Amino acid sequence: MTLSEARTSTALTPANPWAMVPPLGNLDAYITAANRLPMLTLDEEQRFARQLREDNNLEAAGRLVLSHLRLVVSISRQYLGYGLPHGDLIQEGNIGLMKAVRRFDPDQGVRLVSYAMHWIKAEIHEYILKNWRMVKVATTKAQRKLFFNLRSMKQEFKAEAENAETYRETLSEHEIDAMAEQLKVKREEVMEMETRMSGGDVLLDPAPSDDGEQSFGPISYLSDAAYEPTRVIESRQRDTLATQGIATALQELDERSRRIVEERWLNVNDDGSGGMTLHDLAAEYGVSAERIRQIEVAAMKKMKKALVQYA
Template identity: 65%
Template sequence: MSHTASLDHLPMLAGSGSIEAFISAANRVPMLSEVEEQALARRFREHEDLDAARQLVTSHLRLVIAIARGYLGYGLPHADLIQEGNIGLMKAVKRFDPDRGVRLVSFAMHWIKAEIHEYILKNWRLVKIATTKAQRKLFFNLRSIKASLAQDADSRQGFNTLGAEEVSAVAKQLGVKPEEVIEMETRLTGADVSLEPLSDTEEESYAPIAYLAADRSVEPLAMLERKEYDRMQDEGLSSALASLDERSRAIVQRRWLVADGEEAATLHELAAEYGVSAERIRQIEVKAMQKMKGQLAA
């Protein structure tokens, strides 16, 4: 079984000159029976048969179209949403195991939605904070929750600002902080501001481009300088660590250089591991840090 077969060049309904034509053609592709689906999936997994993969993909394009239609409220082109969903579908076909007793339509939904979510988060004009799983859930559910709240209260209209009680309810329901709900709601209901003047004939303009300072950090020279500085810092740190004995190096790394998401070891944990007191671990750490500081300053 190989996962290296490429699906990049699968023929995807040739001759579709518009999104309407593509949708019409996709809906005309017959659905597969479970027996046909399993046979095609095995041909692809066992023999890297790209024609079998093409049939699996094209027979499920209507699923992509249906899912993509549910994300039109974010102001992004339907065609782009479908394209990203198609990528998710191809990833699903590549990973689909017919022996697990699950139909491809159920398995593919996760991959299709994941690709569309990533596309929206990277390209939608206002979203910059949806970085955690909870925030993503907030982003993709806040609109529907607000619409539901609006239907339950006759005095409310569509996407009006949430009240304090509603903010708390949404935060509790989605597992986020109330301030995150407020910030996301602000982003969802905020209006675009033109960066440049809307008319070339105006003598005076107060568009943001007129007074926003340039971000020097994205200039090529500044980026090269920052990259070189980071490289020198990394090399210096590696050299300083190499100057320590094995025990001191391990203590410093586990106390101060743990990977993101990991917790640093405590003095007591290291003391139990090395069979010494916590005070002794602290002394070793202080001495090691002083030596490294000297190395970095040299």
């Protein structure tokens, strides 16, 4: 073998298996390279898996991962209809593949491709559920199963329809019953998941438009200041001052001053009008209206001082 041939042979089989993967940033080049990577034979797969398990050989792990990158690409294509980037789906699937390689037992009698499919799909499912909407649409195991089966079954119903162009996206009663029976869930759960999937994210407080005007959003009619913590505390303090606080402040006044304040501000007639006037009180006590006003002002100042101390 000549020196040139040796260099060519070394370039085709690099010591570092990860060198066969193209640089990040070009998804098409990555997919092309992943599909060109050689598949492992059963003996090679068994040997690399034992090297990883017994000796923690990372190069062996790299060989196992690289040979199954095309599997991740293939599985990720099944989830392109959820509107998430293909590159992100592949990335999450690769995480699942690496978890499968770490846990793979070559003595179980199954190929890595069969074992890894579960882990790849599990990571992609979790990514979709977290990023498909701002609010997670499925939390329980039954809801997750329903979420991923609902869309595929709707596609089947659409394909079976005589006229796919006029097919209604909204599920009919017959389709709801068929889904509930096939997935072994209640029809109410199918209807609820259909409602969740058909709805979209709505910004509570939209950003201003290009012309600088504030856009109208749900925050305009959903906010309730009555339950805002600061408002609740302030309301309780006002109620306390209006009852116990005023009662305490009135005790600081002499009998005449207390009656003038009560008749002027606290006693309300049945028709909603106020109590006695300055002239009415002046006639009762045999003094001028100006004297009643002076007594009232002095009493108010004394009560205000008492309320400040009470608060």
